[in-house]
Amino acid sequence: MAANQNPSSARHVVIAGASFAGLGAAYTLRKRLRPEDRVTVIAPNDSFVFAPSLVWAALGRSSAHSRFALEPALRRKNIEYVQSAVREVDVAGHTVRTDDDQVSYDKLIIATGGRPDTTAIPGLAGEFRAASWIVSENSAMEARNVLRKLFSEPGPLVIGAAQGASYISAAYELALALETALRREGLRDRVPITFVTAEPFLGHLGFGQTAARDRIQKLFSQRNIETRVAVAIEHVQAEEVKLSSCETLLANAIVIMPPFTGAVDIWKSAGLTDETGMVPVTSEYRHIEQPDIYAAGVASYFSQPVPPLGLAHAPHTGYLSLHMGKAAGQNAAASLDCGTPAPRPLPRTMDVRVLDGGRVGLLLTSRGDATLRHRAMVLPGVVAHRLKSAIERYLVWELRTGRVA
Numbered sequence: 001m002a003a004n005q006n007p008s009s010a011r012h013v014v015i016a017g018a019s020f021a022g023l024g025a026a027y028t029l030r031k032r033l034r035p036e037d038r039v040t041v042i043a044p045n046d047s048f049v050f051a052p053s054l055v056w057a058a059l060g061r062s063s064a065h066s067r068f069a070l071e072p073a074l075r076r077k078n079i080e081y082v083q084s085a086v087r088e089v090d091v092a093g094h095t096v097r098t099d100d101d102q103v104s105y106d107k108l109i110i111a112t113g114g115r116p117d118t119t120a121i122p123g124l125a126g127e128f129r130a131a132s133w134i135v136s137e138n139s140a141m142e143a144r145n146v147l148r149k150l151f152s153e154p155g156p157l158v159i160g161a162a163q164g165a166s167y168i169s170a171a172y173e174l175a176l177a178l179e180t181a182l183r184r185e186g187l188r189d190r191v192p193i194t195f196v197t198a199e200p201f202l203g204h205l206g207f208g209q210t211a212a213r214d215r216i217q218k219l220f221s222q223r224n225i226e227t228r229v230a231v232a233i234e235h236v237q238a239e240e241v242k243l244s245s246c247e248t249l250l251a252n253a254i255v256i257m258p259p260f261t262g263a264v265d266i267w268k269s270a271g272l273t274d275e276t277g278m279v280p281v282t283s284e285y286r287h288i289e290q291p292d293i294y295a296a297g298v299a300s301y302f303s304q305p306v307p308p309l310g311l312a313h314a315p316h317t318g319y320l321s322l323h324m325g326k327a328a329g330q331n332a333a334a335s336l337d338c339g340t341p342a343p344r345p346l347p348r349t350m351d352v353r354v355l356d357g358g359r360v361g362l363l364l365t366s367r368g369d370a371t372l373r374h375r376a377m378v379l380p381g382v383v384a385h386r387l388k389s390a391i392e393r394y395l396v397w398e399l400r401t402g403r404v405a
């Protein structure tokens, strides 16, 4: 059946995005909706890629377990997959336009994540681009080339997270792992490392993780990694980073997690987002004004703070995006009279992540009912690596087989 045919008895839920949030929503919907109802996922990528493993890719390590092909995985579960980008939405007409087609929907779930806003900081992108980052496979490969060059031409390294950055923990992980790799190659003395972040304190991670601060501070000072905290990056140019503190850092290599924005062009032009392109939702993941549109994962934020987070913006993690997608799918199914809504918007365990930093690692967790208790545990490097590998394998397996729902 073509994606735009919609038999009157069957309801059609369309999900834009095929990563943690989109797949979580799709499998949950398939499990809850009637067999004749249709679930269609639309996304431009042919494979799911486990983004936390991109840090390994930037370090030149391969991971055989970090990806799978989307179409066969979804087809096995009777979920249609349209490999294309959504270009436009007609909210009144309940249709989305892709590169090749119009697809009508009864409910739409937006799970298109975020995208780097590299124009927000002069010099970060463009012809004279002087920095690299890790947000996709391509950018990880570019960062890998820059880091390879650093190993052949050692000099100062600036690494960190800009104001408005997502995936901040990847910068910490990369800093620790590079420190180990440089030491192993006997190059550490020739590569001074400075970690720069706009966070109010080290390890804040954009949502107030308080337990990691002292651990990271200690790990960095033991490893002679200098820090510049609570500073914005004003501009980047060949071999230098200008900070809001007026300091200019010289660097042979610059790896900065960039500011993020949402899909401004698609959803904002339809009036579904704030000015940054992020979609405001209720605690049911329903758009604040459009009852047939839901959003989950990095693409969304709550219009009111939600416990146990107490903030509108949830941490941008795969773990949480998956949960948000599942809850949005469950609520969308309930709105079509299939099952009950999700009992709570956010899980008690809000954050679990492992930073594989070479000789050392960190396990960070945040958990609670009304408010969050944060924990940070330093792990031996080998334990952190095994734990992160096990999480990667398990989550990729769950997402490939649909066991996630």
Ligand SMILES: Cc1cc2nc3c(=O)[nH]c(=O)nc-3n(C[C@H](O)[C@H](O)[C@H](O)COP(=O)(O)OP(=O)(O)OC[C@H]3O[C@@H](n4cnc5c(N)ncnc54)[C@H](O)[C@@H]3O)c2cc1C
Binding pocket: 016, 017, 018, 019, 020, 021, 022, 042, 043, 044, 045, 050, 051, 052, 053, 054, 055, 084, 085, 086, 087, 111, 112, 113, 114, 134, 135, 136, 167, 169, 170, 263, 266, 296, 297, 298, 299, 316, 317, 318, 319, 320, 321, 352, 353, 354
């Ligand atoms: C380097 C790095 C390290 C990370 N480390 C961790 C970690 O250790 N632990 C952790 O939990 N999380 C980590 N994360 C974060 C995690 O990967 C993200 O939070 C997660 O991928 C967000 O999921 P999402 O589904 O909301 O969006 P995304 O993963 O951004 O997916 C968006 C989806 O939408 C699709 N899309 C985009 N535009 C369109 C369009 N126009 N039409 C249709 N589809 C579209 C994309 O192709 C994609 O399928 C890391 C991320 C990075 C980059």
